[in-house]
Structures are given as C-alpha cells and as structure tokens.
Amino acid sequence: MLRLSYDGTFEGLLTILAGVCRGDPLPDRLTRIPPGTEPEQPDLFGPGGLPGDAFCPASREDAAALAEEFFELSAGAYDSFLCGWMSEFPIAAECIRFGGKVFSAARSAAEAAGGGMGSPEARDGADRAAAGRGDPDVRTVLDAAYKVRYEAERLLGFLRFRPDCRGIYIARCAPDHFVLPRLAGHFFRRFGETPWLIVDEKRGLCLRGDGRGEPRLLNPAALSQETSPGGTEEPGLSSGEYPGDLPWEELWRTYHASINNPLRKNPGLQRQFMPLRYRKYLTEMGGG
16 A cells, blocks of 8 residues: 655645556555654654655755646646645545546647647547546545635635735735735735735735745745845734724715615525624625
C-alpha cells in the first residue's frame, strides 16, 4: 500500500500528479500536511511504519511544467483540479486520480488518432474524461469545484469595503473554502488605482491590491513587514481597527430597510441565499 503525504500546497499536489503522469503508481492514500509543520517520520517498528509511507516534497519546476501542460490540454479540467484543492476537503487522492484519468484519456485519444498530446483529439478526450460524472473520482472533484466557484461568486456580492485612515479599502470575510485567489481579477479591475485589501479571517491571509501591479496573497505578518514601519500590524487587519460608522453606511442601512417588505419576509429563503457566516460582515445586517 502506497501512502503519501505532501505539504498541502498546490505545487505539491501538482508534483505528485506529475509523477503519476510519468508512470509512478497512484497513491492509495494521500495526506495533506499543514504548511509550516514537519511531516511525521514513520515508525518502522510500530503499526504506522508500513512500507510505502513517504513524504513527497514539492518541485516548482515539475509543478509549473505540468500546470502549463494541464491548462493547455483542458482549461476546464485544470480549473476543476485547482478548485478541488482550493475546497480544502480531504480529497487530495481523488484530485490526483481525476488528473491521472484526464491525462490517460487524452493520451489514449491521441494515440488512436495518430496525433500528439496537443492534438484536438487529445483535448477532446481530456474534456470528456473531466465531465464524466459517472466516475466517483470525477464526481467528487466536480462537486467540490462547484462549491468553490459558488462561494467565490457569492463573495463578489457579499464583501463590504471600508476605507481605513490611509484610504485603503478593506473587506473582511471567513469563507468555507480558500477562494481569495479567485477574487483577485474582479477586484483588480473594479478598484483600478485605488488600494484595497481582502482579509480572510479564517485562514489568516490577505489579498492585497496596491493599484499598480497584480494583487498578491500575503499573511498579515508579511504585509506588516512590507508596509508598516517597524513591522507593526497593518491598520485594519484587526476587527477593532476600523473607523466608526461612516455617513454612507447609515444611508445604506436606511435604504435597505426602506425597500424591505415585512409581509414578504422569508427567513428560510434568506438563510439559503445569505448564510449566517456572511452576515457579520454585511453593513445592512448591522455588521462591517
């Protein structure tokens, strides 16, 4: 039985998939090691020290090469693979099997047509494999990917930005899934040259746009070292560091209350479309 662990990064997952595409055996079990922790060494004389236990270190070169090949083969399959990882569900092994089946189907289709992995037949085979919900691994990854895409889409409407003392617009959230990277493009286009920051309180991460280059994902400590003299915490990262209610926020609450019809209130439907985990951050619900 082959049991692997990896560092929990997307590069680490791609590194394992790259090995599978080269002919390495599929792992029977794949464990995600939280970043910053050391993998446990197997006890060769105990019940956990079975042959086949191993830690697979991430390789940026292998990951970058496979990511490019995967995306060119099927952008949809690559995005589902990425979203499966972003879901943070314990489905790393299913993601690897999903990716392996996509490449295998593409290779088989290319060989049958006498073409290469860049041929239309290979891409068609990859797309078909990535859409085959009858396969349990494919279905697991697609279901997880749907949840990630749906939450990212929700946050586009649920994030509420407030300027701090320096004019940086800050929004806070605690999403179920690791969706910050999927928000970068939208808010980069929306804010233009205005600096902004999205804080994921659940994971202790920030997505920062400075109005000049591409948004970057940082942890608060790195952000403080980069932007604050002496490494003090960036203003606005703690919930108590926002300014008091702004005039436009009270206007927004008044507007929201005025358009609500009490006779049409449906708490069950409201919870469905506006789950409780978002409400503490919504100005119109008393949060922010």
